[in-house]
Amino acid sequence: EVQLVQSGAEVKKPGESLKISCKGSGYSFTSYWIGWVRQMPGKGLEWMGIIYPGDSDTRYSPSFQGQVTISADKSISTAYLQWSSLKASDTAMYYCARHEVYYYYMDVWGKGTTVTVSS
């Protein structure tokens, strides 16, 4: 079964760093893009960026460029999303999703990681 398993919920303080993960299984991890999608409370979906684990090619939405870092460790089939200094406005649900290679639709999704940033 193809699946993406995300790390658990996080509660952090403003200014702290954080790295959340997304582990793929049941398919060739290096042959698909993996992306991250933010959903703030009660709001819509926002695409953040993607990485191709095969060669670490990474692309960011202009809205998130410089705000987060996307990385991957293909040896353990895991993608990451990290922040160096969290803000309260980073409070949201974060989903990882596998992107089809040619048309970039998201055919497999993780269940999401809730990140809460509060002092």
Next chain:
Amino acid sequence: SYELTQPLSVSVALGQTARITCGGNNIGSKNVHWYQQKPGQAPVLVIYRDSNRPSGIPERFSGSNSGNTATLTISRAQAGDEADYYCQVWDSSTAEVFGTGTKVTVL
């Protein structure tokens, strides 16, 4: 940047047809994908490349795309179809873009 506009909400009577639009400049030249998101759950792909259904998605879900509007159609609507629906395209300048989302209510 490329923008996709959807109606905030659509209501449909049980067993009738719901149509959800997604507007964008010359969207007919792009591949449009649709996602369903039920409360507390991750999104699920229901239509890809304008009109293709992934395995496991009922035939009641269909899509079309032309000009400046793409449409997701839900035929014979069921209570279980209540959800938020999002369109999505890949744009060369903005990369992935999601629509604003539509809440579908089955009456």
